[in-house]
Amino acid sequence: DQDEIAVLNTARFIFRYPKSRVASGFSQQYSLVSRLGKGHFATVWLCVEKSTGQRYAVKVFDKPAGSEDKARTEGLQQEIAVLMGVSHPHVLCLKDTFNESSHVYIVLELAPEGELFNYIVKASKLSEDESRKLFKQLFDGIKYMHDRNIVHRDIKPENILLVDSDLTVKLADFGLAKIIGEESFTTTLCGTPSYVAPEILSDSRHRRYTKAVDVWSLGVVLYICLCGFPPFSDELYDPKHYPYTLTQQIRSGRFNYPSPYWDSVGDLALDLIDSMLVVDPARRYTIDQCLAHPWMQQKPTGVNDSTDGLVGGIAGLDVQTRRGIKRERTLI
Numbered sequence: 001d002q003d004e005i006a007v008l009n010t011a012r013f014i015f016r017y018p019k020s021r022v023a024s025g026f027s028q029q030y031s032l033v034s035r036l037g038k039g040h041f042a043t044v045w046l047c048v049e050k051s052t053g054q055r056y057a058v059k060v061f062d063k064p065a066g067s068e069d070k071a072r073t074e075g076l077q078q079e080i081a082v083l084m085g086v087s088h089p090h091v092l093c094l095k096d097t098f099n100e101s102s103h104v105y106i107v108l109e110l111a112p113e114g115e116l117f118n119y120i121v122k123a124s125k126l127s128e129d130e131s132r133k134l135f136k137q138l139f140d141g142i143k144y145m146h147d148r149n150i151v152h153r154d155i156k157p158e159n160i161l162l163v164d165s166d167l168t169v170k171l172a173d174f175g176l177a178k179i180i181g182e183e184s185f186t187t188t189l190c191g192t193p194s195y196v197a198p199e200i201l202s203d204s205r206h207r208r209y210t211k212a213v214d215v216w217s218l219g220v221v222l223y224i225c226l227c228g229f230p231p232f233s234d235e236l237y238d239p240k241h242y243p244y245t246l247t248q249q250i251r252s253g254r255f256n257y258p259s260p261y262w263d264s265v266g267d268l269a270l271d272l273i274d275s276m277l278v279v280d281p282a283r284r285y286t287i288d289q290c291l292a293h294p295w296m297q298q299k300p301t302g303v304n305d306s307t308d309g310l311v312g313g314i315a316g317l318d319v320q321t322r323r324g325i326k327r328e329r330t331l332i
């Protein structure tokens with residue numbers, strides 16, 4: 001009868017034009033507002049949910065055309081799978097996903113204040129009190145992930161997002177995250193050069209690493225917060241005075257706390273960084289040890305030691321003149 005024909009026609013329409021049906025999903029429910037950022041594979045937009053007026057961020061991926069993009073598709077699936085299974089105040093929350101003909105959309109909680117990267121660049125560095133407040137949240141978030149055997153593998157200031165003007169942060173970008181067992185390891189060379197742990201840089205036959213890689217990256221970020229420049233850097237390389245490439249610096253764990261930049265930072269903070277930037281992952285602090293470190297237990301001093309203009313301002317006084325941080329791409 002008529003009804004049956006209508007159903008059949010609809011089915012045929014869907015079958016013949018599957019794209020037009022699914023393509024309405026995201027854009028039916030959300031409108032794009034403006035671009036928030038662009039990473040390696042994705043473009044991130046501010047969007048508004050039409051039914052509620054609520055603002056979100058949406059990570060939009062062009063769908064890989066060829067089979068050579070298998071790694072990328074797997075990364076995307078991994079990111080969605082990881083985010084779907086977690087819920088923590090300091091891990092960016094997943095709202096929705098759409099898998100459409102030419103794009104994949106990942107709708108995320110909005111972090112209105114943007115990247116920690118820009119915050120550090122603007123402030124030039126953070127005080128110990130600010131850094132402690134920040135790292136309490138980061139350690140809590142990563143502990144939550146590590147307790148569930150999820151390793152992030154790309155912790156850096158570009159992937160830590162601020163939700164308010166009071167240094168409340170969320171861990172973002174689980175594009176490289178991986179689920180690994182308690183004692184198990186993984187072997188892929190990936191991450192971002194300045195933040196990557198030494199065991200990831202060892203040659204492929206011997207490469208094995210665990211959750212400890214996240215503690216290393218967090219150690220690099222803590223160092224950066226307290227002084228405004230990175231502990232390991234290509235810019236330090238100097239054939240005459242400092243003949244160590246970035247890889248050599250990291251694999252040997254060779255870094256220092258140059259004066260005058262570190263003069264006002266307390267010994268406990270340095271002790272925590274020293275315990276995180278340990279080349280041997282078996283001797284490196286675990287996330288639980290980081291949380292229990294005496295520096296984390298210190299009461300805020302109220303001292304604002306984040307004196308502006310120090311970095312680069314005393315050029316020539318120090319053997320190593322240090323520059324601030326620069327944005328870095330993730331290597332896959």
Ligand code: ADP
Binds near residue numbers: 036108159
């Ligand atoms: P990629 O894997 O491409 O690096 P990210 O998830 O890191 O993707 O997002 C890229 C950039 O987009 C981030 O560094 C940040 O500037 C911005 N961004 C991502 N998610 C959000 C969000 N939820 N709120 C605000 N900005 C975001």
Ligand code: MG
Binds near residue numbers: 039040158159173
């Ligand atoms: Mg990123």
